[in-house]
Amino acid sequence: MMVSSREQGFESSLRSAEHGFTPVRRSAEHGFTPVRRSAEHGFTLIELLVALMIFAMLSMAGVALLRGSVSAQGAVRTHLDGLADVQVALATLESDLAQATVRISRTQTGTLAPAFFARAPGGEAPMLQFVRTGWTNLDNAPRASVQKVEYWWRDGRVERVGYPFVDGAAAGEPAVLLSGVTALTLRFRDARGDWREDWAPSQPDLMPRLVEMSVTGKGRPPLVLRFLVGPGGVEKPVQAAAPAATTGATGG
Numbered sequence: 001m002m003v004s005s006r007e008q009g010f011e012s013s014l015r016s017a018e019h020g021f022t023p024v025r026r027s028a029e030h031g032f033t034p035v036r037r038s039a040e041h042g043f044t045l046i047e048l049l050v051a052l053m054i055f056a057m058l059s060m061a062g063v064a065l066l067r068g069s070v071s072a073q074g075a076v077r078t079h080l081d082g083l084a085d086v087q088v089a090l091a092t093l094e095s096d097l098a099q100a101t102v103r104i105s106r107t108q109t110g111t112l113a114p115a116f117f118a119r120a121p122g123g124e125a126p127m128l129q130f131v132r133t134g135w136t137n138l139d140n141a142p143r144a145s146v147q148k149v150e151y152w153w154r155d156g157r158v159e160r161v162g163y164p165f166v167d168g169a170a171a172g173e174p175a176v177l178l179s180g181v182t183a184l185t186l187r188f189r190d191a192r193g194d195w196r197e198d199w200a201p202s203q204p205d206l207m208p209r210l211v212e213m214s215v216t217g218k219g220r221p222p223l224v225l226r227f228l229v230g231p232g233g234v235e236k237p238v239q240a241a242a243p244a245a246t247t248g249a250t251g252g
Contacts, residue, residue, distance in 0.1 A: 086223070089177035092160060093213070093227055096132050096149055100230040102205050103131035105148050106167040114204035116229070118211075120197070121184045126150035128186075130207070131166055132230075153184050158215070183216035 043051065102115045117129040128151040135147040148163040152174065158181055159174035188199045189210035199208055208229050216222045 085178055089158060090225060092177060093151075093225070096130075096160075097211055097227040097229050099132040099134045100130045100207060101133045101146065102207060103146060103166065104204055105131055108168055108170055110168065112204070114201070114206075116199060116207040118186060118188060118199035118208075121153040121186060126152050126161070127184075128211075153181065156181050158184070178215065178217075180218045181215055182218055183214075183222070185214045187212040 100116065104115055105113045107113055113129065115130065117126075119125055119127060121127040129148070131146055131148045133146050135143075135145050137143065137145065143164060144166065146166055148166045148169075150161040150163075150171065152159045152161065156179060157176050158178040159176055161171045161174045163169045163171055186197075188196045188208040189212070190196065190206075191209055195212075196208075211227045211229060213225045213227070214222050215225065
């Protein structure tokens with residue numbers, strides 16, 4: 001007798017039910033249902049990849065933020081260092097020029113040097129040379145309280161050179177006040193209020209009233225500095241001759 005396919009399927013299901021092999025029961029016994037698997041065995045592969053991608057994006061954002069912060073701190077530190085150098089140079093120039101005095105000196109070769117000498121910055125000669133007072137003697141060295149100083153601009157650096165003695169001494173080691181200077185100009189104001197590009201007076205004891213320095217650094221706008229020069233050596237006004245005294249005869 002032939003058995004239909006429907007009856008064979010029913011018998012197969014019945015045998016499976018008798019031996020406990022139903023698909024749902026078997027999956028439940030071995031923990032293969034999707035919900036139970038996710039709860040017992042953690043994330044799926046897709047969920048893990050998404051979590052890793054989010055973590056990578058957050059890490060990249062954190063690294064970019066940290067790099068920007070470090071770059072900003074470096075820029076601020078560089079700016080503050082440059083500002084400190086300018087302040088030191090400003091204080092040094094102001095102190096030297098404010099205590100400039102009328103003192104004709106002699107070079108190492110014995111030639112006379114004027115009280116205040118200035119020329120265009122650059123070249124083989126100093127742009128400023130003068131004698132100042134108030135040289136502090138902390139170690140009680142056998143020297144005077146006045147000092148001859150020079151200012152140079154060479155290789156992009158503004159340097160200060162001091163002499164141990166005013167007359168006939170060799171220059172000391174230069175001290176760098178500013179670096180990275182691309183342009184530098186000087187102007188001098190005399191006693192009449194006129195501005196000059198250099199200072200070469202006819203009398204060696206004449207000094208300017210005011211010194212103007214324009215300094216340009218790399219990537220920075222020009223910085224104009226003005227310094228008062230100490231008293232002394234000012235041109236005196238020409239005085240008119242006094243009229244001759246007249247005497248009159250008195251009659252008796």
